[in-house]
Structures are given as C-alpha cells and as structure tokens.
Amino acid sequence: MTKKILIVEDEFIVANNLQMILEEAGYTINGIAASAREAQEHIQQCKPDLVLLDIRLKGKLSGIDIARKLRAGHIPFIYLSAYANQDILEEAKTTEPYGFLVKPVREKDLLVALEIAWYLHQHSLESKLRREEQLQKSITDIGNEALDARQSLLKLAEVMRCYIPFDFIACGIRPLDAKKFTDTGYLRTGFDEYQFIGEKELETISGLNQSAFSGIIERSDSDNNAGIYNHGITENTTNNLLQRKLMDCLRMESYLVFPVAIGYGLSVHYFFYSRHANSYSKDHIALLNRLKICLEELANKTIYAETSSIEHLRQPLPAEKKQDKAAGNQAFKGIIGNHHLLLSALDLVAQVAPYNTSVLILGESGTGKEGVAQAIHMLSPRKNGPFIKVNCAAIPATLIESELFGHEKGAFTGAAEKRKGKFELADGGTIFLDEIGELPPGMQVKLLRVLQEREIEYVGGSKTVKVNVRVVAATNRNLEKEIAAQNFRLDLYYRLNVFPLTLPPLRERETDIEALALFFAHRFCEALNKPFNGIADPMMKKLYGYHWPGNIRELENIIEQSVVLNDGRSQLQLMRSFSTVTPEPAGKTAVNTFEEVKHIQQQTEREYITAFLKKTKGRIRGAGGAAELLNIKPSTLESKMTKLNIKRQDFIDSSENL
Numbered sequence: 001m002t003k004k005i006l007i008v009e010d011e012f013i014v015a016n017n018l019q020m021i022l023e024e025a026g027y028t029i030n031g032i033a034a035s036a037r038e039a040q041e042h043i044q045q046c047k048p049d050l051v052l053l054d055i056r057l058k059g060k061l062s063g064i065d066i067a068r069k070l071r072a073g074h075i076p077f078i079y080l081s082a083y084a085n086q087d088i089l090e091e092a093k094t095t096e097p098y099g100f101l102v103k104p105v106r107e108k109d110l111l112v113a114l115e116i117a118w119y120l121h122q123h124s125l126e127s128k129l130r131r132e133e134q135l136q137k138s139i140t141d142i143g144n145e146a147l148d149a150r151q152s153l154l155k156l157a158e159v160m161r162c163y164i165p166f167d168f169i170a171c172g173i174r175p176l177d178a179k180k181f182t183d184t185g186y187l188r189t190g191f192d193e194y195q196f197i198g199e200k201e202l203e204t205i206s207g208l209n210q211s212a213f214s215g216i217i218e219r220s221d222s223d224n225n226a227g228i229y230n231h232g233i234t235e236n237t238t239n240n241l242l243q244r245k246l247m248d249c250l251r252m253e254s255y256l257v258f259p260v261a262i263g264y265g266l267s268v269h270y271f272f273y274s275r276h277a278n279s280y281s282k283d284h285i286a287l288l289n290r291l292k293i294c295l296e297e298l299a300n301k302t303i304y305a306e307t308s309s310i311e312h313l314r315q316p317l318p319a320e321k322k323q324d325k326a327a328g329n330q331a332f333k334g335i336i337g338n339h340h341l342l343l344s345a346l347d348l349v350a351q352v353a354p355y356n357t358s359v360l361i362l363g364e365s366g367t368g369k370e371g372v373a374q375a376i377h378m379l380s381p382r383k384n385g386p387f388i389k390v391n392c393a394a395i396p397a398t399l400i401e402s403e404l405f406g407h408e409k410g411a412f413t414g415a416a417e418k419r420k421g422k423f424e425l426a427d428g429g430t431i432f433l434d435e436i437g438e439l440p441p442g443m444q445v446k447l448l449r450v451l452q453e454r455e456i457e458y459v460g461g462s463k464t465v466k467v468n469v470r471v472v473a474a475t476n477r478n479l480e481k482e483i484a485a486q487n488f489r490l491d492l493y494y495r496l497n498v499f500p501l502t503l504p505p506l507r508e509r510e511t512d513i514e515a516l517a518l519f520f521a522h523r524f525c526e527a528l529n530k531p532f533n534g535i536a537d538p539m540m541k542k543l544y545g546y547h548w549p550g551n552i553r554e555l556e557n558i559i560e561q562s563v564v565l566n567d568g569r570s571q572l573q574l575m576r577s578f579s580t581v582t583p584e585p586a587g588k589t590a591v592n593t594f595e596e597v598k599h600i601q602q603q604t605e606r607e608y609i610t611a612f613l614k615k616t617k618g619r620i621r622g623a624g625g626a627a628e629l630l631n632i633k634p635s636t637l638e639s640k641m642t643k644l645n646i647k648r649q650d651f652i653d654s655s656e657n658l
C-alpha cells in the first residue's frame with residue numbers, strides 16, 4: 001500500500017516541486033496545506049501516514065505547533081526549513097521529529113529521509129507495544145506474589161522507573177481514616193536503590209508529630225481523578241494539603257496522581273513525585289490508563305488489610321536490599337553516582353538494552369560512554385557473546401575498512417593472511433563504534449550499507465558474509481553540526497540515532513563528585529597497596545569548585561596523582577592546581593607544566609600534518625603534495641614526520657596498494 005503524505009508548505013512552488021518528486025517515487029499526496037489551520041483540517045479529515053512540515057508558516061501558528069499535535073496523534077513528520085540555525089534546531093528537537101531537511105531539498109535527500117522516518121516510526125511503535133506488553137506482565141507478576149503494600153510498591157517502583165520518571169513514588173488508600181496513615185513511599189537514592197519513607201520517617205523529615213499529620217490528612221481532600229500538579233500552580237482545585245506537605249518536606253516540584261478502585265468504595269492512589277517542575281505529561285497518564293486493569297488487580301491483590309497497622313509497616317523487610325542488587329544492577333557495578341541526570345540516562349540504558357536497537361551515546365569526552373556501552377551489552381540477551389570496541393579515531397583512514405570488515409589474503413601490501421574484521425568478530429554480540437564522528441566519509445557509506453543489509457564484504461573479496469551484530473556508537477561531537485558542515489552523512493545519522501542517549505558532564509552532576517573521588521581513591525590505594533586515610537577537606541572543596549572540562553577521566557587522573565604522591569599516613573591532598581579557565585570543549589585538561597605545553601604543541605602539529613597527509617593520500621612532494629600545501633620544504637616535512645612518528649604509508653589509499 002502506498003503511503004499517504006501531507007505537505008504543509010506555504011510556498012506554492014516548493015510544495016508543487018515536492019509533490020512531483022513524491023508522486024514520481026510512488027507516494028500518494030494526501031493534500032497540500034498552506035497554513036497551520038489548513039494543516040489541522042487535512043490531518044483530521046485524511047489521516048496522513050507522514051507529514052512534511054514547513055517550520056515557518058504564515059499566521060499565528062507555526063509548524064512546531066502542528067508538530068506537537070502530530071506527535072500526540074503518533075503521526076511521523078519531517079521538518080522542512082530554509083534556515084537551520086541552532087535556535088530553530090533546538091526548538092524543533094523538543095518535538096522529537098523524524099527528520100529535518102534544509103530547503104532547497106535535493107530529491108535524493110528527501111526520499112532517503114522519508115524512508116528512514118518511516119522505518120523509525122514502525123520501529124518505535126513496535127518496540128513501544130512490546131515494552132508495554134512486558135510492563136503489563138511485570139505488574140501482573142508482582143500481584144501474583146501476594147506481597148504487602150510496602151513490598152509491592154518497591155517492586156512497582158523498580159518496573160515503572162523506565163516508563164515514568166520519579167524521585168519519590170508513593171501509594172495509599174483513600175478515603176483515609178485520619179488516625180491511620182496508610183501512605184508509604186520510596187525515595188530514589190541510586191540506580192536501583194530506594195529509601196523507605198513511612199509515617200515515622202515523614203515525621204522526622206517534616207518535624208511534625210503524629211497528631212499534626214492527622215490534622216493535615218483530615219483537612220486534605222483526595223483526588224478523585226488522575227491529575228498532574230506543579231508546585232506553586234493554583235490550577236488544582238483539590239485541597240491536596242497532604243501532597244503539598246510531602247512536596248515541601250522532600251523538595252519535590254511536581255507530581256502525578258493516579259487512583260484505582262479496590263472495591264467497597266475505596267481506592268488506592270499511586271503518586272509519582274519529581275524534583276523538577278513539569279516532569280509529567282498527558283502521555284504518562286495515558287500510559288497509566290492503558291495499565292489500569294493491571295494496576296487495579298495489583299491494588300486488590302496487595303495486602304492492604306494490614307496496612308492500617310503502622311507497626312506492620314515498620315517491620316524491616318529483610319529481602320529488600322538484596323532485591324535491590326538484582327542481576328541488572330551488576331551491569332552498572334562500575335558506574336558510580338546517583339545524580340538524577342545519570343539515573344535517567346541509566347534508565348534509558350535498561351530500557352533499550354534488551355532489544356537489538358542501535359544506540360547512539362552522546363556526551364563530552366570522559367563522561368563514561370564506554371562503560372554505558374558495556375552496560376547495554378551486559379543487560380542484553382547478547383551478554384554471553386563478544387563485546388568488540390573499535391575506536392574510529394585511532395585507526396588510519398587507509399586501514400579502517402579492513403579493520404572493520406576484514407581482508408582477503410593479498411588484498412593489499414602487507415595482507416599476508418586472510419583476516420576477520422571487527423564486525424565478524426562481534427558476531428552474536430555487540431560492536432561499540434567509539435568516536436563515530438571521526439569516520440571518514442567513504443567509510444560512512446559502507447557502514448550504512450552494513451547497517452541496512454547486515455552483511456559485510458572483505459577488502460579484496462567479492463563474497464558477502466552475514467553478521468548478527470548489535471551496533472552501539474558514541475561520539476563527543478555535535479553530529480548535527482557535522483551534518484551541516486557536510487562531514488557526516490544524514491542517512492547514517494538517522495540509522496544510528498534510533499535511540500540517542502546523552503551522558504551529563506561531571507559539572508552538571510556535582511553531587512556525584514565525592515562518591516566518585518572516594519571510589520577512585522579506594523581503587524588506587526588498593527592497587528598501589530597504600531592505606532587510605534580519607535580525602536583532606538581543602539582538596540574536597542577544590543574538587544567541588546572545579547568545572548571539570550575533562551570530566552570523570554580528569555577526576556580519575558587527579559586522584560591517581562594524589563594517591564601516588566601520598567605518604568601513606570596523611571589524608572589525600574591536591575597535588576596540582578586547577579586551571580581557572582572557563583569550561584573548554586571536552587577532553588582538554590588543565591595545562592600547568594612546560595612538559596604539558598610541549599606535549600599539546602606536538603599533538604597539534606601532529607594533527608595538522610596528519611590532516612594534510614590525509615588530503616593528499618600520503619603524497620609529500622610535487623604540486624599538490626602535503627609539503628606544498630603546508631608551505632614548507634619536503635625535507636622539513638619528512639624530518640618532522642620522523643620526529644612525530646607519522647608514517648607516510650598510513651595515508652596511502654589501500655586501493656593503490658593492490
């Protein structure tokens with residue numbers, strides 16, 4: 001069946017041109033809308049499969065307003081824009097488009113973008129349905145375990161966290177007997193760690209005694225319907241004093257409530273609280289509505305009869321901590337920290353890991369992208385298969401193809417034996433393509449083909465080999481900028497960007513600095529067989545005050561240095577001063593000594609010469625050679641190359657070697 005496309009474009013000529021291209025390619029044009037109003041009418045009447053959407057439209061509403069409606073209706077869309085500046089891109093990104101094309105649009109780009117948008121849409125719908133099915137099953141399983149309210153809520157927290165974010169989850173029976181407090185909750189304190197909060201804990205946190213709480217409960221109305229509330233917004237007509245008190249005590253900014261019936265006129269209310277305003281949306285309520293039957297069953301099967309006895313709630317739950325350390329947690333063993341930005345990223349990891357979906361890990365250098373790639377592998381059904389890492393930046397352009405796909409014997413000079421490439425070595429497992437932004441353009445096309453066909457071709461060979469590999473890629477570059485600068489292919493970006501995951505820089509997760517510093521300190525002390533006497537306060541203060549351009553890797557280096565130079569009797573001291581410059585692009589660490597300056601200078605010179613040699617495919621002399629481009633004598637260039645250990649043969653195109 002041909003797909004129906006709606007074109008929303010107020011420039012008649014552009015719209016007409018798009019229509020012609022699309023019809024020729026076999027699509028059906030559902031209509032052309034020249035304004036947001038017309039677009040809305042078309043969408044309602046003819047339900048397009050996909051929409052091409054101009055961002056700037058005449059009238060009050062823009063393409064972005066339409067996009068929000070399309071998203072709510074699960075209709076995929078691709079933006080068209082004559083401009084692609086950062087502000088427009090940022091705003092467009094908030095609507096999660098399936099593509100972005102800059103006008104004038106080339107026929108080939110348009111058709112590829114449509115194909116990829118459709119693939120992403122199918123894929124996301126399919127995986128969403130599968131994930132929801134899994135979630136329903138998990139909730140039903142909890143109900144079958146005949147747990148009490150406290151145990152059941154802990155298990156619910158563990159399965160829900162990937163679907164609805166929360167810093168505190170709670171539930172309780174309504175209407176309440178004011179003298180008996182049934183609300184119990186869990187504060188999220190780590191990826192899989194929760195702290196129980198019952199009446200007693202709340203009394204301690206709030207400084208209110210039991211009778212004061214009873215007063216609040218008595219005066220508090222219960223929510224009859226599902227709802228979303230933000231602190232300070234008075235739109236809520238319910239007199240929800242209890243929730244407001246909880247928000248104040250636990251420093252929460254928004255919450256979502258979802259009541260389910262348990263018979264006898266009673267209902268159990270589930271609450272999700274967040275430290276951020278606007279954390280909850282109608283999509284979350286829609287999801288809970290789809291889960292309503294399971295949640296009702298769970299509420300009915302959970303042992304609430306006893307929950308009116310506070311004593312029962314106070315009994316310790318012996319298995320609780322052990323359950324926290326379930327198998328999944330093993331995968332995150334080496335990932336230290338519990339800042340909510342890190343936890344949100346790890347939730348996404350847990351969510352995507354079981355599927356074969358490609359994942360693109362974004363984040364500055366040193367933020368832990370490799371650890372996350374390993375966690376994805378460890379949490380996937382491929383965990384017993386190989387995990388193969390390829391650093392795309394570290395392999396010379398001429399060798400990368402054979403490194404990835406293998407080569408036949410005699411494929412080029414030096415290829416004495418047939419050799420398998422990394423893709424084949426990763427068969428049945430995961431390949432981690434680190435620094436994917438550095439992949440040369442020629443290789444980008446070849447990688448795209450492998451991702452589409454799931455088969456490789458040896459260098460110097462003609463047969464194809466099927467591979468069953470999951471691809472996880474990472475980059476510290478802004479790939480959208482690289483696409484704009486034509487350094488990275490849009491079609492490859494869309495193939496890899498099926499599931500993007502961003503790791504926060506260390507300066508944005510300040511609360512994790514101490515835990516990380518202690519973790520590294522223990523590790524290095526153990527490795528160097530030195531006693532650990534703690535970290536001196538002045539050092540800790542400086543660690544907190546620094547902006548960490550090199551992120552966790554830089555912190556690790558600094559702690560290692562302090563441990564190496566520590567006398568084994570005193571606390572760790574900072575052994576070098578930090579740079580005072582403002583945050584640098586990732587990867588650049590503070591420079592202090594002459595040696596470091598010299599090192600950086602050499603690195604820069606190395607990169608500069610390498611770039612020219614790449615361009616000239618290793619040619620040094622003659623017109624158009626690297627020496628001429630660099631404006632130096634060939635003999636000077638050759639001596640610099642020897643000094644910097646740059647080898648000319650690394651840049652000679654392998655095809656020339658045949």
Ligand SMILES: Nc1ncnc2c1ncn2[C@@H]1O[C@H](COP(=O)(O)OP(=O)(O)OP(=O)(O)O)[C@@H](O)[C@H]1O
Nearest residue numbers: 334335336364365366367368369370371476552553
């Ligand atoms: N959350 C964490 N807990 C403990 N150690 C971490 C954490 N995140 C990163 N590290 C450590 O920091 C160092 C840098 O991490 P990693 O190499 O994964 O960063 P990266 O983002 O892949 O960097 P690059 O972009 O430069 O490749 C590693 O030694 C890693 O073990």
